[in-house]
Amino acid sequence: xxxNDVIDLELAAVESNWRRRGYLDKLFSPAEQxxxxxxADLDRMVWLLWSAKEAAYKIIHRDTRQxxxxxxxxxxxxxxxxxxxxxxxxxxxxxxxxxxxxxLHTVAVASAHRWTQVVYQLQPAEALQQDEDGVPxxxxxxxxxxxxxxxxxxxxxVVSLKI
Amino acid sequence: xxxxxLMTTIKEVVAPYTKNPEALATLNEDTDFIRDLKINSANLVxxxxxxxxxxxxxxxxxxxxxxxxxRSAMEVVENKLAAP
Numbered sequence: 001x002x003x004n005d006v007i008d009l010e011l012a013a014v015e016s017n018w019r020r021r022g023y024l025d026k027l028f029s030p031a032e033q034x035x036x037x038x039x040a041d042l043d044r045m046v047w048l049l050w051s052a053k054e055a056a057y058k059i060i061h062r063d064t065r066q067x068x069x070x071x072x073x074x075x076x077x078x079x080x081x082x083x084x085x086x087x088x089x090x091x092x093x094x095x096x097x098x099x100x101x102x103x104l105h106t107v108a109v110a111s112a113h114r115w116t117q118v119v120y121q122l123q124p125a126e127a128l129q130q131d132e133d134g135v136p137x138x139x140x141x142x143x144x145x146x147x148x149x150x151x152x153x154x155x156x157x158v159v160s161l162k163i
Numbered sequence: 164x165x166x167x168x169l170m171t172t173i174k175e176v177v178a179p180y181t182k183n184p185e186a187l188a189t190l191n192e193d194t195d196f197i198r199d200l201k202i203n204s205a206n207l208v209x210x211x212x213x214x215x216x217x218x219x220x221x222x223x224x225x226x227x228x229x230x231x232x233x234r235s236a237m238e239v240v241e242n243k244l245a246a247p
Contacts, residue, residue: 023212068229
């Protein structure tokens with residue numbers, strides 16, 4: 001399965017004051033806050049970690065259909081600057097982040113073998129649909145493919161799996 | 164605190180983060196912070212922090228989990244005010 005999250009870094013800078021008292025403690029573990037503290041670009045690290053949690057949440061939501069605001073249950077670990085994995089209970093989701101200008105886009109998959117199945121962007125003939133829980137999918141000549149949609153500020157990203 | 168006053172205060176708290184003024188105008192217990200008010204998920208934590216400050220309570224993680232609509236936010240505040 002798949003989840004994504006896009007953040008418009010310019011909008012985030014005016015919309016969210018992550019430096020306010022208590023903010024980081026409600027979203028990030030001590031280890032994650034240490035990553036933020038050590039980062040060359042603090043804002044970029046805050047939003048990278050947050051987008052990874054959001055992307056993983058979308059995978060979990062597709063499975064459980066439960067809407068829960070529990071960011072601390074998602075623990076992000078970095079492998080290098082823009083990749084890593086998100087731990088949720090005993091599950092582990094690899095993610096990749098791409099930053100282009102002020103667009104930060106993270107994609108997470110349920111397991112690493114899915115990377116070759118990821119389709120970026122909606123293809124010309126594809127129609128995006130949602131089920132009754134608001135979970136997106138693409139109907140593709142008879143088969144139903146899981147998809148994930150995210151928009152923030154100037155950006156909108158759609159990813160799907162071609163299984 | 165009666166329910167009307169509680170809801171009014173919650174409406175004041177969410178107003179600056181709301182991107183859908185129509186849904187804010189008709190806010191009720193069923194109003195969903197994300198789906199109806201279009202509050203960004205990164206701003207939901209601001210709602211939680213503002214509610215803590217407004218009511219002088221501490222919202223633990225288990226309570227925060229549920230705070231995705233007006234009804235659950237009201238329940239969390241009522242429970243915290245009842246159990247000091």
